[in-house]
Structure formats: C-alpha cells, structure tokens
Amino acid sequence: MSETIGFIGLGKLGLPMAENLVASGFAVRVYNRTAEKASGLVANGAVLAASALDAAVAGGVVLSVVSDDTALLAVASEEFCAALGAGVHVSMSTVSPETSRILAERHARFGGSLVAAPVFGRPAAAAARKLWICVSGDESAKARVKPVFDALGQGVFDFGGEVGAANVVKLAGNFMLTAAIEAMAEASALGEKNGVPREALLNMFMTTLFNCPIYVNYGKSVIAADWDTVGFSNLLILKDMHLVQRTAAESRAPMPMVNLLVDRYLRLIANGRAGSDAVSLALGAAGDAGLDW
Amino acid sequence: MSETIGFIGLGKLGLPMAENLVASGFAVRVYNRTAEKASGLVANGAVLAASALDAAVAGGVVLSVVSDDTALLAVASEEFCAALGAGVHVSMSTVSPETSRILAERHARFGGSLVAAPVFGRPAAAAARKLWICVSGDESAKARVKPVFDALGQGVFDFGGEVGAANVVKLAGNFMLTAAIEAMAEASALGEKNGVPREALLNMFMTTLFNCPIYVNYGKSVIAADWDTVGFSNLLILKDMHLVQRTAAESRAPMPMVNLLVDRYLRLIANGRAGSDAVSLALGAAGDAGLDW
Numbered sequence: 001m002s003e004t005i006g007f008i009g010l011g012k013l014g015l016p017m018a019e020n021l022v023a024s025g026f027a028v029r030v031y032n033r034t035a036e037k038a039s040g041l042v043a044n045g046a047v048l049a050a051s052a053l054d055a056a057v058a059g060g061v062v063l064s065v066v067s068d069d070t071a072l073l074a075v076a077s078e079e080f081c082a083a084l085g086a087g088v089h090v091s092m093s094t095v096s097p098e099t100s101r102i103l104a105e106r107h108a109r110f111g112g113s114l115v116a117a118p119v120f121g122r123p124a125a126a127a128a129r130k131l132w133i134c135v136s137g138d139e140s141a142k143a144r145v146k147p148v149f150d151a152l153g154q155g156v157f158d159f160g161g162e163v164g165a166a167n168v169v170k171l172a173g174n175f176m177l178t179a180a181i182e183a184m185a186e187a188s189a190l191g192e193k194n195g196v197p198r199e200a201l202l203n204m205f206m207t208t209l210f211n212c213p214i215y216v217n218y219g220k221s222v223i224a225a226d227w228d229t230v231g232f233s234n235l236l237i238l239k240d241m242h243l244v245q246r247t248a249a250e251s252r253a254p255m256p257m258v259n260l261l262v263d264r265y266l267r268l269i270a271n272g273r274a275g276s277d278a279v280s281l282a283l284g285a286a287g288d289a290g291l292d293w
Numbered sequence: 294m295s296e297t298i299g300f301i302g303l304g305k306l307g308l309p310m311a312e313n314l315v316a317s318g319f320a321v322r323v324y325n326r327t328a329e330k331a332s333g334l335v336a337n338g339a340v341l342a343a344s345a346l347d348a349a350v351a352g353g354v355v356l357s358v359v360s361d362d363t364a365l366l367a368v369a370s371e372e373f374c375a376a377l378g379a380g381v382h383v384s385m386s387t388v389s390p391e392t393s394r395i396l397a398e399r400h401a402r403f404g405g406s407l408v409a410a411p412v413f414g415r416p417a418a419a420a421a422r423k424l425w426i427c428v429s430g431d432e433s434a435k436a437r438v439k440p441v442f443d444a445l446g447q448g449v450f451d452f453g454g455e456v457g458a459a460n461v462v463k464l465a466g467n468f469m470l471t472a473a474i475e476a477m478a479e480a481s482a483l484g485e486k487n488g489v490p491r492e493a494l495l496n497m498f499m500t501t502l503f504n505c506p507i508y509v510n511y512g513k514s515v516i517a518a519d520w521d522t523v524g525f526s527n528l529l530i531l532k533d534m535h536l537v538q539r540t541a542a543e544s545r546a547p548m549p550m551v552n553l554l555v556d557r558y559l560r561l562i563a564n565g566r567a568g569s570d571a572v573s574l575a576l577g578a579a580g581d582a583g584l585d586w
C-alpha cells in the first residue's frame with residue numbers, strides 16, 4: 001500500500017494491529033506514550049512520531065486505539081485536527097457515541113472526517129487479523145480506509161452515516177458478553193451447589209445451544225478459573241459498562257442487567273481485582289454461593 | 294425394536310417424540326388426558342392406554358413428558374410405581390431435582406428405577422430428532438433406555454448417578470436461554486433509542502460472536518417481533534424460572550439475574566401475555582424504553 005498511516009496507541013490491541021499494518025506494507029508513523037513499545041515496529045520499518053500531533057499528516061489517515069474517552073479527546077485536540085486537515089481519523093477505541101459526535105464536528109471544522117471503527121476481539125484475535133470491525137461515519141471516508149480494515153480484521157459491519165452508531169453497537173456487544181459471563185456464572189454456581197461440576201454443565205452448553213465464540217472462550221476461562229490471563233481488565237470493562245449506563249440514561253433506555261453487572265465489577269475492583277480479566281465477573285455468583293473458585 | 298414403550302403426555306414436545314418412537318419401530322402404549330391427540334399415533338400402530346397406570350407394563354419402560362412437578366407426581370402415583378415394578382420410568386419433563394429424588398425413591402420401593410432425562414429443543418427440533426437429552430440416574434437403567442434416546446435426539450449428556458443432576462442442568466439451561474433473550478432485548482432497546490435498528494445490531498452478533506442456536510433462533514424472533522409462534526409459553530417458562538429460584542434457594546446459590554427474569558415474566562403474564570412465546574420477554578426492555586415492538 002502506498003498510503004502512510006498514522007497510528008496512535010500501542011496497548012494490548014493496538015500493538016498487534018500496528019504490527020499487521022506494517023506487515024501488510026503500509027508505511028506507518030507510530031506514536032505511543034511510552035516509546036519503547038514501538039521498538040519492534042520501528043525495527044520493521046515504522047517511523048517513530050514524537051507526539052500524537054506528529055503522527056497526523058495533512059490530508060492523511062490516522063488511526064487511534066486509546067483507553068478511554070478522555071484520552072481520545074486529548075489526543076484529537078484542535079491542533080491535531082488542524083494538522084490532519086482534510087484527512088481521515090479512524091477512531092477504534094471503545095468510547096461513547098457522544099465523543100464520536102464531538103470529534104466528528106471538530107474534524108469537520110478543518111475539512112476532515114471521523115470514522116468510528118471500534119473492534120471486537122481479544123489480543124490474540126487482533127494478532128491473527130480476526131477482529132470484527134463496526135464502522136460508521138462519512139461514506140467516502142469509510143471507502144478510503146477500507147484497505148486498512150481489510151488488513152486488521154475478518155469482517156466489517158457498516159452501521160451507516162451517523163458517526164456514533166458503531167460505538168453504540170460496540171457498547172451493546174460488550175454488555176452482551178458480560179451478561180453471558182454472568183449467566184454462565186450463575187448457572188455454574190447453581191450446578192456446583194447441586195453436585196454438578198461446572199465443567200460438565202458448561203461443556204454441554206458450549207457444544208450445543210451456546211456453541212459460539214463468547215460462550216466457548218469465556219466458558220473455558222470460567223471452568224479453568226483463569227482470571228490472570230488478562231485480555232481485558234476489570235477496570236476497562238467497568239469503564240465500558242459505565243458508558244453503556246450513560247448512553248442508556250441519555251437515550252432513556254432502562255437496562256437492569258447492566259446495573260447488576262456494574263455492581264459486580266465494582267465489588268471485584270473494591271476487593272483487589274482491578275487488573276484481573278473481565279471474566280473474573282464469574283467470581284461474584286460463585287462467592288455469593290460460598291464457592292471457592 | 295422389540296421393547297414396548299409406555300408414553301404419557303402428548304403436548305407440544307411429547308407428540309412429535311411419540312411419533313418418532315412409533316416411526317422407529319417401537320411398540321408404543323400411549324396415554325394422554327385428551328385421547329383425541331393420540332389418534333394419529335393409533336392410526337400408525339400405537340395402542341391407546343386407558344390411563345397413565347395402563348401405560349405402565351410390569352418390568353417395562355415408560356416415558357413421561359408432562360407439564361410440571363404436580364402433574365408428574367400425580368402420574369407416577371404409588372399404584373403406577375407398583376404396576377411398573379422393576380421397570381424403568383424415563384422422566385423427560387422439566388421438573389425440580391427434588392421431584393426426581395422423590396420419584397426415584399418411590400420407584401425403588403417396587404424395584405424400579407427413575408431416569409431423569411429432560412430435553413432441550415423446541416417442537417420442530419423434537420420432530421426432527423434434534424433434541425439434546427440430559428440424563429442422570431441408575432447406570433443399568435440408563436443403558437437399557439439408550440436406544441430410546443437415540444430415536445429422539447441428536448445427543449445425550451450423562452450427568453451421573455445422582456438422579457436430580459440432569460434436572461439441575463435443564464433448569465440452568467432454561468435460565469441461560471432466557472438471560473440471553475433479556476440481554477438481546479436490552480441491547481436492542483439501547484440500539485433503537487440511538488438510531489441503530491435491532492435487525493442490524495442483532496444480525497451482526499448472530500453471525501459473529503453469538504452465532505449459536507439460542508441467539509440465532511431467538512434473535513430472529515426478536516427482530517420479527519414474533520411472539521405468536523408459540524414453541525414455549527410464558528406460563529411454562531415462568532414455571533421453570535420459579536423452579537430455578539426454588540432450587541437456588543434450597544442450595545444457597547443467589548442468582549440475581551433469575552429474579553429479574555421472574556419479574557419480567559410476571560409483568561407479561563399480568564398484562565395478557567400468558568400464552569405468548571417466551572421470547573416475548575423482549576417486550577419488557579422495549580416497553581420500558583417506550584418502544585412499540
């Protein structure tokens with residue numbers, strides 16, 4: 001590819017994504033707060049940018065994968081939007097639809113476009129180019145960055161021109177996956193308190209009615225009580241559940257399950273599990289039932 | 294098959310199951326409270342029994358598929374257990390593990406065995422021999438009725454010798470499937486209040502992270518707002534959710550999601566939807582959000 005791509009944010013998802021772009025032949029200008037994380041990319045031909053601003057090339061394409069709304073709004077400052085000018089900012093973080101609308105308006109003042117493109121997939125899926133990408137925003141901007149998506153994921157779902165739409169879908173999906181973990185946890189606690197090991201119970205469902213990635217992958221972690229292989233921490237998923245609550249409140253959509261999940265994560269974090277994987281949600285129902293998982 | 298099978302209960306699931314047994318060559322003695330439902334079976338060679346008691350042959354095999362614990366305990370009376378003697382009663386209804394334990398003890402007094410064998414699958418799956426069968430109970434009794442299961446389902450999962458174990462797994466599964474409907478409903482309400490049609494949102498998840506029978510089949514019904522194709526009524530699923538609550542309470546396993554689901558079903562039933570399909574659970578989150586599905 002001849003296009004130069006700015007890339008901001010080398011976290012658990014961002015780093016393998018940037019590596020795939022370099023491997024696919026894109027010229028990449030990379031920025032991360034701690035520059036050492038970029039060393040492997042630079043060794044493979046990426047250019048190290050001195051700042052987020054420096055990763056944006058006038059009229060170019062820049063991708064951002066940062067931790068939250070505040071970080072994204074700080075990265076995509078007025079100066080950044082001015083530097084990018086008539087380019088395209090592909091925002092791949094899990095943020096609120098409201099943040100995407102604010103940023104789209106900010107870029108538009110300088111002739112640029114925001115494409116919201118949050119992704120589903122754990123770090124291993126990112127490395128394997130198996131991400132699912134939800135997109136929304138300006139049609140010509142989406143068309144321009146299609147080759148970038150093809151290098152990162154296994155499929156793109158387009159939710160239309162309203163730039164916040166893809167963020168709503170991403171939040172809905174993160175809610176659905178945590179609800180699935182909670183359901184497996186409550187069912188497993190019921191089973192174990194009645195003499196049915198969770199391995200037997202979950203294995204049946206994982207191979208029949210619920211034989212899909214979310215139940216199979218998280219079900220394996222629940223069975224193994226593996227909270228320390230961290231694809232996605234409790235702190236990050238709690239941030240997402242709070243975004244779901246806020247978006248639900250602003251749009252007047254009561255979601256009682258979300259409130260339950262937020263309380264579960266707050267209790268985990270209050271008890272020393274901020275950095276455990278999000279699947280440790282399962283400890284809530286188990287602990288309530290007096291089980292030692 | 295040379296074995297004669299007693300068959301009690303020709304409801305939405307029982308009837309296609311009995312038809313499959315007849316089609317597989319089993320000699321079937323069938324009983325249903327309203328005898329007309331048996332007319333097709335009798336035309337194909339089944340024998341009409343005059344009562345549940347009359348369906349039980351000494352030392353034989355009898356299957357029951359009835360609506361709830363009370364009906365099952367009434368069918369499998371002392372006289373019934375005496376008539377079956379050293380035979381095997383295969384109890385395929387969704388009932389509490391406690392009811393299975395009571396019945397197993399009752400049969401044992403006459404030298405007989407209870408095999409708990411609740412099934413997963415809607416009526417179409419029963420007709421297509423695509424049920425998933427959970428079994429528990431005496432090992433030699435389970436071995437004896439294995440050919441019966443092979444004629445009814447696509448797979449058998451054995452949860453061991455404790456007779457109530459399969460019932461616990463069945464209750465856990467019915468809870469997990471209603472939790473999945475609620476999660477899809479809340480996610481869809483969030484989407485629609487933010488401009489994303491539930492068809493677009495659910496179709497993405499049904500083809501990616503949640504591409505399994507429960508999400509695909511119930512997701513289609515949520516998209517179509519089809520509550521009138523009744524595979525499984527709200528009254529029956531509420532009965533199951535109450536069994537989950539009771540089993541959870543007796544075994545000291547708090548399940549907050551179950552309590553939420555019970556309230557959703559109570560509200561539907563209080564508002565004229567006792568006979569709608571269980572997927573109408575989705576109306577709760579939609580109605581709360583002011584959506585007219």
